Each structure stands twice: as structure tokens, then as C-alpha cells.
Amino acid sequence: MHWAKKAALTKQVRAASFYAAKNAGVLRCDKVRVTLTWFVRTTTRRDADNVVPTLKALCDGLVDAGIVPDDTPREMDKVMPVITYRPGQPSGLQLLIEEVHDHAV
Structure with a gap:
């Protein structure tokens, strides 16, 4: 894709x-x-890391929205994308955002 x-x-x-x-x-x-x-309709082989650039852009948008001050590991844990097969359902993406409470031991 052109830059x-x-x-x-x-x-x-x-x-x-x-x-x-x-x-x-x-x-x-x-x-x-x-x-x-990443919800998919077919069992075609896919690599979860193919959507990592999309995850990065989504996380940057959360920072822009003021949800967290930055997307560094201190403020944001980014889980490797998950691919879920859903036959007969629409393809699509879902971003789950969970607040993390770090408890010092």
C-alpha cells in the first residue's frame, strides 16, 4: 500500500x-x-499480528480521547490481537477496554 x-x-x-x-x-x-x-467468517489461515497496526492506531485514538495519558506499558497493556471464527456472522473488529488496578504488594 502506498504510504x-x-x-x-x-x-x-x-x-x-x-x-x-x-x-x-x-x-x-x-x-x-x-x-x-478480529471476528472472521471463514477458516482461512490468518496471522494475529496482521492487525497489530490497526491495534496501534486504535490505542492512539484512546490517548487522543484522553482515556489514558499515553500508550506506553505504564498506562496501557496491549494484548496480542485475537482471531475468533464466527461462521454466518459478520466480520469485524471489537476493541475491549478494561481498567487495570495495579495493587502494590
Whole structure:
């Protein structure tokens, strides 16, 4: 993909994450865990790391929305994307955002 086209797509994904978080009323957190699930309709072999750039853009959108101050490991645990086979269901992506409470021992 041409770099300009890729940059435009990344910008759209980042903005979608920003607006989804704002519209859902996600509150500011000290730390979150994010998990991206890729729902697929066929059993075609796929690599979970193929959607890591999408996860990165989604996480940047959460930072833009003020959910966390940054997407470094201190503020955000990024779980490797998960691929879930759902025959007869629409394909799509789901981003789960969970607040993490670190408890010092």
C-alpha cells in the first residue's frame, strides 16, 4: 500500500477510536488493558499480528480521547490481537477496554 493511502487509513482508524470512546462515555483511567478481537467468517489461515497496526492506531485514538495519558506499558497493556471464527456472522473488529488496578504488594 502506498504510504499516503496507509497514512490516511491509519488516521481514519485513530479518529474512529477517538469518537467511539467519547460517544461511549469511557472515562479517564490511570491504566487500561486493551484487547482487539478480529471476528472472521471463514477458516482461512490468518496471522494475529496482521492487525497489530490497526491495534496501534486504535490505542492512539484512546490517548487522543484522553482515556489514558499515553500508550506506553505504564498506562496501557496491549494484548496480542485475537482471531475468533464466527461462521454466518459478520466480520469485524471489537476493541475491549478494561481498567487495570495495579495493587502494590
